Amino acid sequence: xxxxxxxATQRLYELCWVNAPGGVFAFDAGTGKLIDxxxxxxxxxxxxxxxxxxxxxxxxHPETERKRVASEFLREITEPCAHPGFHLQRKTGxxxxxxxxxxxxxxxDGRLVTICVYFDIADQVExxxxxxxxxxxxxxxxxxxxxxGRAETVAELKQSICEAITRESEYALAWIGIAECNxxxxxxxxxxAGSGIRYIDGLHLSxxxxxxxxxxxxxxxxxxxxxxxxxxxxxxxxxxxxRERARQAxxxxxxxxxxxxxxxxxxxxxxxxxxxxxFEPAAIEVFQHLAGQIGHGIHALEQxxxxxxxxxxxxxxxxxxxxxxxxxxxxxxxxxxxRDPYTSGHQSRxxxxxxxxxxxxxxxxxxxxxxxxxxxxxxxxxISIPSEILTKPGRLTAVERELIxxxxxxxxxxxxxxxxxxxxxxIVRQHHEKLxxxxxxxxxxxxxxxxxxxxxxxxxxVEAMASDRPYRRAISLERVLTEIEEQSxxxxxxxxxxxxxxxxxxxxxxxxxxxxx
Numbered sequence: 393x394x395x396x397x398x399x400a401t402q403r404l405y406e407l408c409w410v411n412a413p414g415g416v417f418a419f420d421a422g423t424g425k426l427i428d429x430x431x432x433x434x435x436x437x438x439x440x441x442x443x444x445x446x447x448x449x450x451x452x453h454p455e456t457e458r459k460r461v462a463s464e465f466l467r468e469i470t471e472p473c474a475h476p477g478f479h480l481q482r483k484t485g486x487x488x489x490x491x492x493x494x495x496x497x498x499x500x501d502g503r504l505v506t507i508c509v510y511f512d513i514a515d516q517v518e519x520x521x522x523x524x525x526x527x528x529x530x531x532x533x534x535x536x537x538x539x540x541g542r543a544e545t546v547a548e549l550k551q552s553i554c555e556a557i558t559r560e561s562e563y564a565l566a567w568i569g570i571a572e573c574n575x576x577x578x579x580x581x582x583x584x585a586g587s588g589i590r591y592i593d594g595l596h597l598s599x600x601x602x603x604x605x606x607x608x609x610x611x612x613x614x615x616x617x618x619x620x621x622x623x624x625x626x627x628x629x630x631x632x633x634x635r636e637r638a639r640q641a642x643x644x645x646x647x648x649x650x651x652x653x654x655x656x657x658x659x660x661x662x663x664x665x666x667x668x669x670x671f672e673p674a675a676i677e678v679f680q681h682l683a684g685q686i687g688h689g690i691h692a693l694e695q696x697x698x699x700x701x702x703x704x705x706x707x708x709x710x711x712x713x714x715x716x717x718x719x720x721x722x723x724x725x726x727x728x729x730x731r732d733p734y735t736s737g738h739q740s741r742x743x744x745x746x747x748x749x750x751x752x753x754x755x756x757x758x759x760x761x762x763x764x765x766x767x768x769x770x771x772x773x774x775i776s777i778p779s780e781i782l783t784k785p786g787r788l789t790a791v792e793r794e795l796i797x798x799x800x801x802x803x804x805x806x807x808x809x810x811x812x813x814x815x816x817x818x819i820v821r822q823h824h825e826k827l828x829x830x831x832x833x834x835x836x837x838x839x840x841x842x843x844x845x846x847x848x849x850x851x852x853x854v855e856a857m858a859s860d861r862p863y864r865r866a867i868s869l870e871r872v873l874t875e876i877e878e879q880s881x882x883x884x885x886x887x888x889x890x891x892x893x894x895x896x897x898x899x900x901x902x903x904x905x906x907x908x909x
Contacts, residue, residue, distance in 0.1 A: 414493075415480075415510040419449045420503050424466050427505065436510060438483030449508070454481050469497045469506055474778075480510055489513050491778070516779070527806070532557040533678045534811045540685055546693045550583035553686060557663060558586035564643050565591055565664040568686065571599045571614045571657065579610055579660075588664055591641035599658070608634060613648035613660045619676060620648040624668035644668040649679045651687040653694075661686060738855060741903065743767025745851035745892070746844075748901045752891040753847075762814025763844050770820050770848055773803030800824050801833045815842065823848040826883040838885075846885040850876060850892050853884075858903050869896060869903065 409416060415433035419426045429444050437444065437452065449465055450458040457478060464475055475492040482488065491511045497504050535556025543549035550568045557566035567584035571577070577600035584592055598606040599614040606615070607630060613620040622628050623645050625638040638644070643664040650660050661683040665671070746767045750760045774782060777799060781792050788796065804821035822845035825831035827838040831849075857872045867875075873893045880889040895901035 412509065413511070417444075417449065417452070417508045417510065418505055419465075419508070421466060421468060421497055421506045422504055424448045424450060424462070433510070436480065436482075436488075436512060443483075452480055452510075454479055454487055465494065465506060465508065468504055469494050471496060480512075489516075527810075530678065531810050532559075532563060533682055535559060536682050537685075538811055540689045543689070543693065546690050547583070549689050549693055550686075551585065553661075553682075554583045554585035562665050562667060562670060563663055564588035564666045565641065565662075567592060567662050568659060569597065569610055569614070569662060570659045573657075576600065577603065577606070579614065582659075586664070588641035588643045588666075591637055591643060591664065595637070604633065609646055609648040610660050610662060613650045614658050617650050617652075617658075619650070619680065621671050621676070622646045622648075623671075626668070638664075642666055645670045647671045647676060647679060649676075649683040651683040653687045654691045659687070738859065739768050739771055741859075742770060742848070742851045742855045745855060745901065745903075746847050748895055749847050749851060749888060749891050750844075752895055753887065759814075759844075762812070762816060763819075763847060765812065765814065766816045766819040766823075766844060767848060767851065769803065769807065769816070770823050770852065771799060771803070772806055772820065773799035773801065775806070776802045797824070797832045815844075818842060819844045819848060823852060825849070827885065828882055830883070843885075847888050850884055850888045854892060854896075855903065873897070 409430050412430055412432060415436035416430040417426055417433055418428040426444050426447055426449060429441055431441075433444065434441055450461040453461050460478075473494050475494065478490050478492050479487040480490045489512075491513050493509045493511075495507045495509075497506045499505070536553045539549060539552030539556050543552055554566040554568060557563050563586065565584070565586035565588035568582045569579040570582050572580055577598050579597040579599055581592055581595070581597075596605055597608065597610050599611045600606045601611075601615060603611075605611065609620040609622045609631075612618075622631055625631050625635055625644050625646075631638070641664075644666060645668050646662060646664045648660050648662055650658065652658055661679065663671075663679060743764050744767075747760050747764050750763050755763070774796075777795050781788070781795060784792070800821045800823060804817045807817035807820060810817070819842055821833070822836060822841050825834065825836040825841045825845060826849075827841070827846075829835045829837040853876060854872055857867045857875065858869050859866050873896060876884055876889050877893060880886045
């Protein structure tokens with residue numbers, strides 16, 4: 393199509409071009425050469441407009457992405473399209489993670505022109521990486537916690553912990569080293585697991601300061617009693633003796649976490665990642681707690697004659713570990729809410745309402761703890777939804793609505809590998825199901841929906857309706873309660889609705905949001 397705007401429209405177009413929130417690039421779809429860019433594109437790339445004009449669109453990308461650029465951009469684009477997974481290569485050589493949006497191609501001056509908008513998402517990628525590292529550590533910790541409670545022998549305990557750490561996570565290798573009190577001060581590898589296990593083949597280590605092999609992370613950690621992080625095997629000068637071994641095993645960073653057994657013998661938990669700089673402070677804190685429990689667990693199992701007395705302590709420890717799992721949910725929720733400030737606090741408020749309803753129904757503390765955790769992460773699946781959709785003030789398209797309705801199943805996928813003591817993943821997956829089968833994602837009917845999911849559904853509706861959203865103001869609490877009462881027995885569980893309405897109307901539960909008619 394050919395566009396011939398009048399002067400007023402032309403001025404409007406110019407303002408949109410100049411003030412667009414991302415870097416806008418117009419290029420000839422036939423040749424791939426840039427014909428215009430906005431000022432934001434100059435800031436994003438580090439090149440001036442004069443330097444950019446006439447250059448090829450694929451030069452904005454690292455070489456590994458240029459074939460994909462040609463296949464996706466150098467053709468007529470008939471519908472607006474998103475292009476995930478790209479990077480922009482700046483003038484300095486630095487690569488930025490970007491989200492790209494192309495618009496329908498148009499004819500200008502006899503040539504086919506495509507408009508691309510590049511958005512810098514480096515901060516978002518960093519937050520998502522932080523969320524992933526916390527989730528990996530949490531999953532490893534949860535599996536190891538179960539091993540601590542189930543192992544019957546010291547060997548089984550050590551091996552199970554190593555396997556739990558490396559199962560379905562970015563950690564390629566985990567091993568437990570015991571400091572021997574012999575003349576050479578050798579470190580004995582007592583258990584190991586992971587795809588990078590070849591790293592320890594024929595590995596000789598010492599914790600002696602006078603032995604060259606004692607200068608690595610393991611030896612230093614055991615001697616000093618402090619965590620030793622090796623951030624990048626390719627850059628750490630002290631890691632040179634083991635660099636080639638690390639390359640062959642596919643590991644780039646490691647953490648050595650010391651522990652002691654009965655206050656006398658020393659050891660270290662060694663964890664290796666396939667990525668450099670993989671050990672965030674939150675992950676290290678988890679592994680430190682785990683390493684301490686390893687020492688306690690080994691000592692307990694070695695003392696066979698005290699096994700019965702130790703059983704009580706281990707059960708208590710298991711409760712503490714369950715509580716720690718719940719506490720680890722907090723940074724995940726915080727990372728999520730950074731993507732969508734408009735709904736900040738929504739998940740914690742839903743959890744508060746759900747637990748209050750559970751108490752009103754007479755549920756015990758153990759069950760309420762599981763309900764609280766599920767409430768805190770019930771929208772974790774929205775991490776996969778672009779933030780512009782989450783905060784969109786207008787009506788959603790069918791495709792956007794479908795993405796939103798996928799979030800319970802996405803949440804299940806994220807949580808299913810974490811062995812909580814409660815069916816948290818399944819509760820999250822079901823919290824938008826309705827009694828008559830009209831809910832999503834699976835259209836379950838009343839008997840197939842978990843009681844916790846029924847409670848979460850009511851709590852979620854109440855909090856969402858009584859809070860401001862981009863597309864509407866908050867609704868008064870009384871109107872909200874009337875709405876859920878109208879759905880009682882058909883869409884929502886009648887007993888849960890009665891308990892919820894009773895709590896609010898009797899003033900035993902309230903929301904911190906403002907009310908608007």
